Amino acid sequence: MAVRVCPHCKTEISAPEAAARSNDIVCPNCGTRLEVAPGARTISTLAGMAAGAVAWKLSIGGTGDLGGVLPTLYAFLAFGIVSPLVLMLTANLRNAPALPAPLPTAAGGPSGHGSSDPGGGHH
Numbered sequence: 200m201a202v203r204v205c206p207h208c209k210t211e212i213s214a215p216e217a218a219a220r221s222n223d224i225v226c227p228n229c230g231t232r233l234e235v236a237p238g239a240r241t242i243s244t245l246a247g248m249a250a251g252a253v254a255w256k257l258s259i260g261g262t263g264d265l266g267g268v269l270p271t272l273y274a275f276l277a278f279g280i281v282s283p284l285v286l287m288l289t290a291n292l293r294n295a296p297a298l299p300a301p302l303p304t305a306a307g308g309p310s311g312h313g314s315s316d317p318g319g320g321h322h
């Protein structure tokens with residue numbers, strides 16, 4: 200079973216948390232933004248679709264008034280149940296791509312004057 204730990208401080212992230220917020224997890228200890236590695240999401244989606252296909256095949260043989268509806272319903276349910284479960288089991292965490300942090304404006308920096316006019320007005 201994959202271990203979901205923060206790559207920075209090794210804090211363990213709970214599986215439901217990782218599955219529910221796979222795009223935007225924040226480490227509860229150090230605040231690092233994390234995300235579930237894309238491989239795990241691909242696997243969980245594929246597994247969900249496979250489960251849906253199996254459920255659809257199993258239920259499509261049934262004849263009856265609901266015969267046309269149930270396969271779709273079962274496939275939908277199977278996907279909705281299996282996919283997050285697999286994601287919980289396989290998820291690995293990695294660092295989320297860094298947001299373009301608003302850097303403090305280079306006041307007193309060695310190359311303070313940038314290329315674009317900051318709008319403050321030269322005189």
Ligand SMILES: [Zn+2]
Binds near residue numbers: 206207208210226
């Ligand atoms: Zn952390």
